[in-house]
Amino acid sequence: MTDTLNEHADPTLEKGEPLIQMDNVGKAYGAIRALSGINLSVGAGEVTCVLGDNGAGKSTLIKIMSGLHGHTEGTLKVDGEEVHFGSPREALDHGIATVYQDLAVVGLMEVWRNFFLGSELTSGKYPLAPMKIKEMREIADTELKKMGITVKDINQPIGTLSGGQRQCVAIARAVYFGARVLILDEPTAALGVKQSGVVLKYTAAARDAGLGVVFITHNPHHAYLVGNHFIILKLGRRVLDKKRSEVTLEELTAEMAGGRELAELSHELQSTQR
Amino acid sequence: MSQSLSKTPSGAESPGASSSSGAAAPPPKPSNSFLTKALARPEIGAFLAAVVIYIFFFIVAPPFRDAASFSTVLYASSQVGIVAVAVGALMIGGEFDLSAGVASITYGLTAALMCYQLSVNMWLGVIVSLVLALFIGFINGYLVQRTGIPSFLITLGTFFILQGCNLGVTKLLTGSVATKNVSDIEGFDSAKSIFASSFDIGSVSVKITVVWWLLFVAIASWILTRTRIGNWIFAVGGNAASARAVGVPVNKVKIGLFMGVGFMAWFYGMHLLFAFNTIQAGQGVGQEFIYIIAAVVGGTLLTGGFGSAIGTAIGAFIFGMVTQGIVYAGWDPNWFKAFLGVMLLLAVAVNLYVKKLSSTRKA
Numbered sequence: 001m002t003d004t005l006n007e008h009a010d011p012t013l014e015k016g017e018p019l020i021q022m023d024n025v026g027k028a029y030g031a032i033r034a035l036s037g038i039n040l041s042v043g044a045g046e047v048t049c050v051l052g053d054n055g056a057g058k059s060t061l062i063k064i065m066s067g068l069h070g071h072t073e074g075t076l077k078v079d080g081e082e083v084h085f086g087s088p089r090e091a092l093d094h095g096i097a098t099v100y101q102d103l104a105v106v107g108l109m110e111v112w113r114n115f116f117l118g119s120e121l122t123s124g125k126y127p128l129a130p131m132k133i134k135e136m137r138e139i140a141d142t143e144l145k146k147m148g149i150t151v152k153d154i155n156q157p158i159g160t161l162s163g164g165q166r167q168c169v170a171i172a173r174a175v176y177f178g179a180r181v182l183i184l185d186e187p188t189a190a191l192g193v194k195q196s197g198v199v200l201k202y203t204a205a206a207r208d209a210g211l212g213v214v215f216i217t218h219n220p221h222h223a224y225l226v227g228n229h230f231i232i233l234k235l236g237r238r239v240l241d242k243k244r245s246e247v248t249l250e251e252l253t254a255e256m257a258g259g260r261e262l263a264e265l266s267h268e269l270q271s272t273q274r
Numbered sequence: 275m276s277q278s279l280s281k282t283p284s285g286a287e288s289p290g291a292s293s294s295s296g297a298a299a300p301p302p303k304p305s306n307s308f309l310t311k312a313l314a315r316p317e318i319g320a321f322l323a324a325v326v327i328y329i330f331f332f333i334v335a336p337p338f339r340d341a342a343s344f345s346t347v348l349y350a351s352s353q354v355g356i357v358a359v360a361v362g363a364l365m366i367g368g369e370f371d372l373s374a375g376v377a378s379i380t381y382g383l384t385a386a387l388m389c390y391q392l393s394v395n396m397w398l399g400v401i402v403s404l405v406l407a408l409f410i411g412f413i414n415g416y417l418v419q420r421t422g423i424p425s426f427l428i429t430l431g432t433f434f435i436l437q438g439c440n441l442g443v444t445k446l447l448t449g450s451v452a453t454k455n456v457s458d459i460e461g462f463d464s465a466k467s468i469f470a471s472s473f474d475i476g477s478v479s480v481k482i483t484v485v486w487w488l489l490f491v492a493i494a495s496w497i498l499t500r501t502r503i504g505n506w507i508f509a510v511g512g513n514a515a516s517a518r519a520v521g522v523p524v525n526k527v528k529i530g531l532f533m534g535v536g537f538m539a540w541f542y543g544m545h546l547l548f549a550f551n552t553i554q555a556g557q558g559v560g561q562e563f564i565y566i567i568a569a570v571v572g573g574t575l576l577t578g579g580f581g582s583a584i585g586t587a588i589g590a591f592i593f594g595m596v597t598q599g600i601v602y603a604g605w606d607p608n609w610f611k612a613f614l615g616v617m618l619l620l621a622v623a624v625n626l627y628v629k630k631l632s633s634t635r636k637a
Binding site for chain 2: 092106
């Protein structure tokens with residue numbers, strides 16, 4: 001599987017070089033502020049974990065980075081250049097690929113069609129040029145085999161694969177098409193322990209190949225296994241932003257469980273008792 | 275990396291599993307037999323039904339056996355099939371168009387009224403109505419994408435608007451509910467030769483719409499299975515959010531599909547005009563459902579993302595066989611609608627079963 005990464009990852013990437021920089025980014029939907037004051041940097045060869053409970057603003061953050069929604073405050077820089085995405089295509093053109101938890105694939109379409117969806121190989125530039133179907137089938141099959149996903153038939157609908165396999169197909173696809181930043185939206189949320197392990201291994205492999213990875217999750221244990229940098233969001237704001245060396249798994253878990261509020265509450269309760 | 279979730283592939287290598295590309299492209303792991311592959315095709319149910327229905331009428335209705343009758347069946351099929359192929363593609367893309375039936379009349383009326391009232395060449399009317407057809411298709415698609423209101427409602431609105439305008443405008447301009455005979459207007463004959471002529475194969479006269487129908491089905495089939503746009507049509511119908519996320523221009527694809535229906539409805543409207551020299555303004559109501567039924571009987575999933583142009587063509591062919599077959603058998607044609615309803619229910623049941631099969635894990 002690392003073959004895929006070594007072959008297709010951008011060789012100019014240098015570890016630690018910032019790919020995405022967010023400065024005070026915020027997003028308001030009308031009068032509702034979903035996100036505000038986010039400073040975030042995604043470096044090449046690093047996994048930036050974004051943790052948060054439901055409604056913390058994780059999805060909004062992904063949507064800004066992947067081009068589904070434009071940000072309304074602050075600046076978003078990709079490779080040092082300020083950008084404002086109007087569509088997912090623009091984000092993809094900047095090498096930012098997003099793998100969504102639930103909408104990574106079109107279930108009724110064949111595996112190879114899903115693999116190439118949106119980036120089909122055609123034998124000409126004109127609109128109705130025939131696709132290179134044979135070639136696409138072969139590439140998809142080879143790439144998946146490299147990842148260790150053995151599908152019975154590359155022509156079967158992708159809906160017949162398991163959740164972990166589907167996730168891996170989506171990641172393999174993003175990497176194959178030259179993603180430099182990989183945004184993984186809750187990649188392990190719906191998976192069992194073994195399948196999560198597969199996805200986490202692949203995440204680590206993508207990092208080692210020099211890609212910048214944004215790993216969105218609500219599971220601090222999974223985050224701590226692969227992360228270099230941790231950000232916790234709460235109600236659209238950043239409540240924790242630490243490097244791996246500055247934080248322990250216990251701290252992360254406690255913070256995710258609402259640790260600060262709990263501590264304040266216990267302090268208040270104690271002071272009233274006196 | 276050692277894989278925990280990969281299963282050992284079953285070693286059964288069956289040579290019969292030829293890929294749909296037709297070329298000598300061996301699929302990487304041909305694990306399915308020819309039969310299972312055939313059963314996964316959207317049109318298989320419709321194909322079997324068509325065979326059964328053909329044999330049935332062949333036995334019970336002696337006139338059905340003539341070549342001339344078969345030509346009539348094909349003509350009836352083409353009248354449904356031409357618009358149905360676009361409606362089917364639109365449904366694969368996850369949308370409906372209920373205005374497709376009366377829209378044909380609108381375009382026929384536009385050409386007829388304009389040429390008669392302004393005394394201009396017939397071809398000018400043909401072109402102007404084509405522009406109108408593409409425009410109305412665009413508006414349908416644009417409204418659906420812009421408002422997020424289900425296409426069922428948007429096109430129901432267009433359906434009634436067009437139906438009202440058809441009658442209202444025609445009455446206003448001609449004083450009656452039909453257009454005047456346009457057959458002596460310049461350009462009529464050349465347009466008729468394109469849209470409504472017939473030719474002989476041996477002793478059998480074949481309508482040109484049959485040729486157009488087969489051509490449109492071939493083109494649609496090629497677009498759907500072989501081109502990137504076809505891939506996108508299946509994707510926007512199967513899961514629009516996923517498609518958008520990987521960079522498929524969902525709105526453009528859907529608007530294009532609505533315009534495709536507009537084009538086909540225009541073509542059928544031109545056929546009606548040049549076949550009968552006049553257009554009845556109240557016609558076309560109910561046709562939209564026939565198109566949808568043809569697509570669904572042909573294996574198109576009502577929820578989008580699955581189907582084929584050939585399936586829709588078979589659906590239209592079943593329609594043609596039954597409408598004519600009932601007549602040849604000497605039965606009361608009123609039974610036809612009841613039959614159509616039964617076919618629809620059966621088709622929906624088969625489709626549901628197919629979708630279940632294809633979304634069950636077997637990897």
